[in-house]
Amino acid sequence: MTQTRSDTQTSSLDSDKIPAHVWRTAAVVVFGAVMGMLDTSLVNIGLHTIGADLGASLATIQWVASGYLLALGVSLTVCGWLARRVGVTRLWMGALIAFTVASTACAFAPTASWLIALRILQGLAAGLMIPAGQTILGQAAGPQRMGRVMGVVGIAVVGAPAIGPTIGGLMLAHWSWEWLFLINIPFGLVGLAAGLRYLPRTGGVPVQRLDVLGLVLAGGGVSAIVYGLSEVGSTGSFGSLSVWLPLVLGVPGLGAFVVRALREARPLLDIRLFANRGFRAATTACFFAGGAMFGLMVLLPLYFQVLHGTGIIRTGLDLLAYGLGGIIMLPLGGRLTDRFGGGRVAVIGNLAIALTVLPLAFLPVDVNGLVVQLLLFAAGLATAVGAMPLVSSAYAAVRHEQLPDATALVNILQRVGGALAVALVAVILSRATASGWAPVTGYHVAFGGLAALSLAASAASTVLRGHQRG
Structure with missing residues (x-):
C-alpha cells in the first residue's frame, strides 16, 4: 500500500x-x-x-x-x-x-x-x-x-x-x-x-462572420479611452477637448458593445468570461497591478531625467536595477504561483511593491543614489511576484478554447489600467508645477499614488486567493 x-x-x-x-x-x-x-x-x-x-x-x-x-x-x-x-x-x-x-x-x-x-x-x-x-x-x-x-x-x-x-x-x-x-x-x-x-500546428474552426458593428464599438471604444487617457500626459489635465471628447465617445461605445455581446450567442469577444469568479477576480487585480507597473515605468525615467537632470543613457543605466530584479525573480515567482496559487503570491507581491515604492514618496532630492538603486532592485523583485501571477491565474481559470478571448481581455484591461495610471501621474506632476510646489513634491505624491494602486491590487488579490482556496 x-x-x-x-x-x-x-x-x-x-x-x-x-x-x-x-x-x-x-x-x-x-x-x-x-x-x-x-x-x-x-x-x-x-x-x-x-x-x-x-x-x-x-x-x-x-x-x-x-x-x-x-x-x-x-x-x-x-x-x-x-x-x-x-x-x-x-x-x-x-x-x-x-x-x-x-x-x-x-x-x-x-x-x-x-x-x-x-x-x-x-x-x-x-x-x-x-x-x-x-x-x-x-x-x-x-x-x-x-x-x-x-x-x-x-x-x-x-x-x-x-x-x-x-x-x-x-x-x-x-x-x-x-x-x-x-x-x-x-x-x-x-x-x-x-x-x-x-510552434504547434493549429488550424482554424468554422466561426460566424465578423461582427463589424461589434468591432467598431469595441475597438473604437478601447482605442478612444486609451487615447484620451494618454492625451492627459500632453495636456496635464482631464479638461482638455482632446481628453474628454475621446472618453465621452469611448466609454458609451464600449458599454454598447458589452450589451451587444451579452445578447449575442457567439459575440466578437466573450464578455461572459467575467461570470467566472476566478477570471473576474484575477483580471480585476490585473487592472490595478498593470496600472502600478506601467505608471512606474513612465514615472521613473522622468524622476531621473527631469528631477535629477540625467541623460538618456545614464537614465537607462539607472533603470537596469529594476529590470534586473524582475528578471531574477520571475522564474521563482512562476514556481511559487504553480505551487501555492497566484492569489496568495500576488497578495504578498503587490504588498511588497507598495512597501518598496512608498519610500520614494519621502526621500529628499539629494538622496544617495545607492539607496534609490536598492529600492528599485527590490521593486523589480516584488513586481515579478505581483503582476505575472495574476495573469497566469486569469489564464488558468478558463477552458482551453476560451484562452484567445481571455488573453485579449487581460491585455485590454492592463492597457486601460496603465493608461489611467499614466494619466494620473501626468495630472499630479502638472498640478504640482502649477501650484508652485517644490519639484520633488510632485514626484512624492505620484510615487504615493502608485503605491496606493499596488495596495489596491493586493486587496483585489485576496478575493482571488479566497476563490482558489475554495
Missing part, C-alpha cells in the same frame, strides 16, 4: 514537469514579446530626433506613438475571433511577419505622414501578436504549469522596457533613428524560423 502511494506521488510529480517542447514554444513566443515591448520604449525615446529629421512638429510626431496605441486597441478586440478563424499559430506567425515588414518600412518612411501610417500597421500587428503568443503558451502549458511558463514571457515584459532606454540612447548616439526600427528585423527573422520549426 505504501509503495502504491509513493508511486502515485512520483507519477504526479513527473506529470507536473514541463516538457521540453513547451519550453521551446515559450522561447519562440518570447521573441514576439521582446519585439513588442522593446519597440515601444525605443521609438518613444527617439520621437524628438525623428521629428527633427522629418521636419515635423512635436504635435504631429506624437502621432507616431498615439497611432500605434489606437491600432493596438482595435486589434486586441478582434484577436480572439481571428485566432478561432485561422488558428492561433497562423495568427501569431502572420502578425510577426506583418510587424517585421512594417518595422522595415518605417525605417524608410520619407515623411512623418508615411511613418504614422506605417506605425498604425505596426500597432495592428502587435495587438494580434502579443495575446496570440500568450494563447499558444497557455494552451501548451495547461493550468498546472501556467505560472512557470508565463514567468518566461514576463522576463520580456519587465526586462525589455528596462533596457530599452539604454539601447535607444546608445543607438541614437551612434546611428540614425532608422535603426530604432531596423533592429526588429533580426528578431523577426529568428522568430519566424523558430516558429516554423517549433
